[in-house]
Amino acid sequence: xxxxxxxxxxxxxxxxxxxxxxxxxxxxxxxxxxxxxxxxxxxxxxxxxxxxxxxxxxxxxxxxxxxxxxxxxxxxxxxxxxxxxxxxxxxxxxxxxxxxxxxxxxxxxxxxxxxxxxxxxxxxxxxxxxxxxxxxxxxxxxxxxxxxxxxxxxxxxxxxxxxxxxxxxxxxxxxxxxxxxxxxxxxxxxxxxxxxxxxxxxxxxxxxxxxxxxxxxxxxxxxxxxxxxxxxxxxxxxxxxxxxxxxxxxxxxxxxxxxxxxxxxxxxxxxxxxxxxxxxxxxxxxxxxxxxxxxxxxxxxxxxxxxxxxxxxxxxxxxxxxxxxxxxxxxxxxxxxxxxxxxxxx
Amino acid sequence: xxxxxxxxxxxxxxxxxxxxxxxxxxxxxxxxxxxxxxxxxxxxxxxxxxxxxxxxxxxxxxxxxxxxxxxxxxxxxxxxxxxxxxxxxxxxxxxxxxxxxxxxxxxxxxxxxxxxxxxxxxxxxxxxxxxxxxxxxxxxxxxxxxxxxxxxxxxxxxxxxxxxxxxxxxxxxxxxxxxxxxxxxxxxxxxxxxxxxxxxxxxxxxxxxxxxxxxxxxxxxxxxxxxxxxxxxxxxxxxxxxxxxxxxxxxxxxxx
Ligand SMILES: Nc1ncnc2c1ncn2[C@@H]1O[C@H](COP(=O)(O)OP(=O)(O)O)[C@@H](O)[C@H]1O
Ligand SMILES: [Mg+2]
Numbered sequence: 278x279x280x281x282x283x284x285x286x287x288x289x290x291x292x293x294x295x296x297x298x299x300x301x302x303x304x305x306x307x308x309x310x311x312x313x314x315x316x317x318x319x320x321x322x323x324x325x326x327x328x329x330x331x332x333x334x335x336x337x338x339x340x341x342x343x344x345x346x347x348x349x350x351x352x353x354x355x356x357x358x359x360x361x362x363x364x365x366x367x368x369x370x371x372x373x374x375x376x377x378x379x380x381x382x383x384x385x386x387x388x389x390x391x392x393x394x395x396x397x398x399x400x401x402x403x404x405x406x407x408x409x410x411x412x413x414x415x416x417x418x419x420x421x422x423x424x425x426x427x428x429x430x431x432x433x434x435x436x437x438x439x440x441x442x443x444x445x446x447x448x449x450x451x452x453x454x455x456x457x458x459x460x461x462x463x464x465x466x467x468x469x470x471x472x473x474x475x476x477x478x479x480x481x482x483x484x485x486x487x488x489x490x491x492x493x494x495x496x497x498x499x500x501x502x503x504x505x506x507x508x509x510x511x512x513x514x515x516x517x518x519x520x521x522x523x524x525x526x527x528x529x530x531x532x533x534x535x536x537x538x539x540x541x542x543x544x545x546x547x548x549x550x551x552x553x554x555x556x557x558x559x560x561x562x563x564x565x566x567x568x569x570x571x572x573x574x575x576x577x578x579x580x581x582x583x584x585x586x587x588x589x590x591x592x593x594x595x596x597x598x599x600x601x602x603x604x605x606x607x608x609x610x611x612x613x614x615x616x617x618x619x620x621x622x623x
Numbered sequence: 624x625x626x627x628x629x630x631x632x633x634x635x636x637x638x639x640x641x642x643x644x645x646x647x648x649x650x651x652x653x654x655x656x657x658x659x660x661x662x663x664x665x666x667x668x669x670x671x672x673x674x675x676x677x678x679x680x681x682x683x684x685x686x687x688x689x690x691x692x693x694x695x696x697x698x699x700x701x702x703x704x705x706x707x708x709x710x711x712x713x714x715x716x717x718x719x720x721x722x723x724x725x726x727x728x729x730x731x732x733x734x735x736x737x738x739x740x741x742x743x744x745x746x747x748x749x750x751x752x753x754x755x756x757x758x759x760x761x762x763x764x765x766x767x768x769x770x771x772x773x774x775x776x777x778x779x780x781x782x783x784x785x786x787x788x789x790x791x792x793x794x795x796x797x798x799x800x801x802x803x804x805x806x807x808x809x810x811x812x813x814x815x816x817x818x819x820x821x822x823x824x825x826x827x828x829x830x831x832x833x834x835x836x837x838x839x840x841x842x843x844x845x846x847x848x849x850x851x852x853x854x855x856x857x858x859x860x861x862x863x864x865x866x867x868x869x870x871x872x873x874x875x876x877x878x879x
Contacts, residue, residue: 490735490746493724497732500721507683507718508733509704567723 310561310612314576317605318583325587332590339467343537344582346475347372349575350530351553352560353482354523356574359557360486361519362499362566363419363426367411368527368553370438372546375407375531377441380541383453393454400453404532405525411437412524416517434550441543449540458539471533478529482522483571495519499566555602556581559609580605632695634659634829635680635711635798640689642675649675650686651853657798657829662820664840664861665833666873667850673833674716676850677802680831681713682706693797707733710796714787716803716833720775722783727757727771730790760793761786765819781812788816792823799823800831805839817843837869849873 326333351368358365383400391399411433418429463469468476486492494515497505506512527546534545560577562569584601588594633656642650650672657663667673678684679691682700691698693709700706703713720729731753737743757771766789768782775783784804791799801820805813813836820843823830834840840847840861847864849857849872857872864872871877 485746488747488750490737490748493728493732493735493748496723497721497728500723501719503715504718504721504729505732507681507703507713507715509702509707510733511702511704567721 310609310616311570311572311576313612314560314573314580318576318580321580321583321587325583325591328587328591332587335463335467337586337590339463339469341579341582341586342463342467342472343461343469344585345578346472347530347533347549348552348556348582349479349578350475350526350533351549352556352574352578353479353571354526355550355553355557356560356562356569356571357482357486357492357495357519358426358523359554359562359564360499360566360569361495361516362502363516363519364430364554364564365415365520365523366427366430366550367415367433367437368523368530369546369549369551370434370436370441371408371411371524371527372531372534372549373541373543374411374437374441374546375404375528376535376541376545377445377450377531377543378407378541379404379532379535380450380453381444383457383535384450387453393456396454397457397460400535401529401532404528404535406528408524408526408528408531409521410524411527412521413517415524416520419520420513420516438543438547445541445543447543449538449542451540453535453539457536461537471536475529475533478526479571479575482526483575486571491515491518496567499568501567552578552581552602555606559605561609561613563613577609631658633657633692634661634694636692636695637676637680637686638690638692640676640679640686640691642672642679642684643687648853650679653689653850653853653855655848655855655858657831659797659829660824660827661846662824662830662832662844664844664847665831665850666835666837666840666847666869668873670852671850671873672853673850674802675853677713677715677800677831677833680706680798680800681711681715683713683715704733707794711798711800712791712795713800714791714802714804716806718787720783720787722776723774725754725772725774726761726768726778726786727754729775729786730757730761730771730793734794761789764789764792765815765822781808784808785812785815785819788819792819792826792828795823795828798829798831800833802833803835804832805834805836813839837866841866841869851875 331337351372354368355365379400382403383396386396386399415430415433418424418432419426461469461471465473486495494505494510497510498512498515502512535541538545556577557569557574558564559580560569560573562573581602585595585598588597636656638654640650640653641648653676665673665676675684679686682703682705691700698709721732724732736749736753738747738749754771758768761768766785768786775786778786788801788804805816808816817839820830820832832840832844841864844861847859847861847869848855851873856878868877
């Protein structure tokens with residue numbers, strides 16, 4: 278660290294100073310996408326409550342949280358991936374696949390009279406390892422086989438999703454500890470233990486994204502991979518860590534859903550990757566990389582799951598959710614475009 | 624043909640280096656050296672092999688043949704990281720900065736300072752300290768930034784280039800390689816870049832300066848190496864060139 282070598286006397290104040298334009302002020306207003314998201318979310322809650330007072334209750338909040346948790350777990354991993362300039366399409370399939378494998382392990386252990394806590398711990402570790410494994414395969418396909426992330430993770434989506442169906446024949450795998458499902462019961466207001474763990478994991482990931490070297494390298498690679506490499510960053514190693522993390526979190530989401538359903542369902546994660554990507558994009562991340570915040574992802578996931586619950590409660594066919602989500606994505610992306618054209622006229 | 628002006632041992636040297644891209648011979652038996660406190664200009668037509676030589680010198684590419692010596696010791700760079708660690712800083716023609724990151728994040732990219740204790744072990748960053756030091760170190764090499772916590776995307780092209788060069792000079796311990804650093808810059812900004820190069824020379828660094836703007840090369844270098852179709856066709860003190868003879872050597876109209 279010798280940034281402080283012998284001082285050079287000759288100082289030429291170069292022109293990096295200069296103008297703060299009115300444009301940058303306009304950008305400040307539009308720029309705080311998190312604030313807009315928070316307003317949108319509050320407005321949604323107010324609207325649904327106005328339409329049906331039942332909406333504003335601990336029960337509904339608990340429901341929203343248990344929808345939100347698996348989505349935000351996937352979306353947290355997806356946030357790192359998207360900021361690095363990639364995409365992970367496999368997370369939904371990994372959720373289902375890890376839940377199924379975990380369910381088999383817990384079924385076997387229960388049949389063989391293992392204690393419930395040990396069985397559940399083994400299930401958790403299994404789900405995490407299965408997720409981690411698929412994440413590492415993604416990284417291998419991207420780094421070594423040189424596939425673009427879209428194709429690499431599309432391949433593992435197909436493989437993991439297909440294997441879940443083949444192994445199970447399409448039905449859920451039950452027979453685990455009978456106490457499993459009771460873990461998902463909220464005990465702290467609307468919060469259950471798995472939800473609290475999820476929140477802890479997301480906060481931890483947010484700290485690593487915004488305050489640690491891990492996040493710094495993630496942004497750098499998505500912003501300018503060439504510059505990152507030139508700065509001595511081991512880009513391949515960082516990519517490996519990012520996809521491994523994404524897989525690991527998808528595995529945890531698999532366990533979350535197992536605890537909620539009391540079984541491992543091969544179809545439980547189908548299409549969940551789209552919810553995860555939607556949450557990330559609504560949260561303000563750019564699919565071109567380099568941009569995004571964990572608070573945005575958290576709010577994006579809340580907005581998605583609030584819409585779903587709200588529509589059901591006010592009696593709208595749940596399929597309208599897709600339409601609302603599409604509108605939200607379009608709105609979020611056009612705000613980004615506005616910001617960019619107002620802020621970067623360089 | 625070689626530089627007789629330096630009696631001291633060369634700081635950095637390549638010997639008989641070749642580089643092939645498939646059938647393309649980008650560098651053919653190239654040998655050159657640079658001494659501490661010396662500015663060497665590297666010139667040549669488009670496709671002459673300048674950027675390829677830069678990548679070999681900076682560890683981004685491995686030469687197909689030949690040796691690389693730093694302080695007289697043969698080195699084998701496996702990645703830019705190896706060369707950076709050894710004190711060789713490079714500003715690539717196409718690299719630039721990470722626009723989404725702040726000025727100080729760019730200055731410290733790949734060399735982040737971490738907090739003390741357990742948080743540091745986990746890679747948590749000492750951001751405040753880096754902001755302050757980035758500002759001070761850029762100022763030291765002659766580049767003033769209003770706020771080093773500002774995102775690079777908010778800087779103009781010239782400002783970005785100034786930060787990129789400042790970063791390289793601030794970190795360099797031995798050699799700094801600048802691939803067309805004055806491209807796309809206005810006259811005033813280019814003049815400032817040349818001042819930064821002179822400051823780096825005074826600091827005792829070896830500077831390799833690549834440019835198509837021959838007046839810049841003639842004004843700031845001690846020696847000029849002319850590449851043509853992957854070969855060195857002339858290596859002589861700058862005093863032996865004028866604008867016409869340098870251009871003639873580059874285009875091949877003048878041969879020695
Ligand atoms: N990555 C690459 N793959 C194939 N050919 C390359 C590559 N990089 C450079 N070349 C070729 O090598 C030669 C030298 O290029 P370069 O070093 O970029 O020249 P210069 O910087 O002097 O313009 C050119 O013919 C160029 O097309
Ligand atoms: Mg070039």
